[in-house]
Amino acid sequence: MLQKTHSVAGLIAAEIILVREGIPFLSWEAAGAILLGCLAGTLADVDKPGSTMAKVLFPLSALLKLLRVRHRTLTHSALFIALLALVASPLPPLYYWVFIAAYASHTLIDLLNENGVQLLWPIKGKIRLLPKPIAIDTGSAGETAFRWIIALVSLWIPFSTIRF
Numbered sequence: 001m002l003q004k005t006h007s008v009a010g011l012i013a014a015e016i017i018l019v020r021e022g023i024p025f026l027s028w029e030a031a032g033a034i035l036l037g038c039l040a041g042t043l044a045d046v047d048k049p050g051s052t053m054a055k056v057l058f059p060l061s062a063l064l065k066l067l068r069v070r071h072r073t074l075t076h077s078a079l080f081i082a083l084l085a086l087v088a089s090p091l092p093p094l095y096y097w098v099f100i101a102a103y104a105s106h107t108l109i110d111l112l113n114e115n116g117v118q119l120l121w122p123i124k125g126k127i128r129l130l131p132k133p134i135a136i137d138t139g140s141a142g143e144t145a146f147r148w149i150i151a152l153v154s155l156w157i158p159f160s161t162i163r164f
Contacts, residue, residue, distance in 0.1 A: 001109055001138055003042050003052050005147045008154055009109050010041020010102035015157040017097045025158045033098045040102035044110075047075040076107045077121035112136045112146070 014037025015025075023029050045051040047064050048071045054061035064075070074080055085100050110117045114135035116128030128135055136142045 001113060001136070001143055002147075003045065005109065005143055005150075006041045006045070006106050007038045008041075008147055008150050009105040010037040010039070011154050012150060012157065013037050013041065013101035013105040014098045015154060017094065017101055019157065019161055021094055021097075023094065025161070029094060033094055036095055036098050037102040040099045041105050043103055044075045044106040045071075047071050047073070072110060072115065072126065073118040073121050076110060076117040076119070078107075078119055079121060081107065109146075113138060 011034060014033045017037075018025060018030050018033055023033070042051075042053055044053075046053040046057050046061050047069050048054055049061065049065060069075070081100070081104050084103060088096055088099050091099060107117055107119065111119070111127060111129045112135060113128065114130075114132050114137055116126035118125065119127045130136070136146055
């Protein structure tokens, strides 16, 4: 999936946490959480040479390349998400949960891609949730439609919490 799709998925993850925690959407906390969600949703692609995250976090990307970490393996795995959860534990609770949920959203939506992810890394074999004929190909019209759908969900979430 493209960075913009992952960013919208990270936004939704942040919104879900904000709703769960009862944080008003029009607050500084929410603004920080939404920004964090949009960024963390794209972070797993640091393992993909040429991606925005690989450029922004070049030292980490270069290290992953030096270690021969392939795309959608280590950084997309359940083990890595668990390790990241340990490393991120000093964050304040709101931002901790937003960071972990948004990062995990990346792997979740890549499971809809025809290539899948090596979710159980270091165990070989990629997993995908959709059969290949209906899986979402990166950059396709299907991905664009999917992104629009989740963008509409991201607009619905804040409005669904308004009580009249």
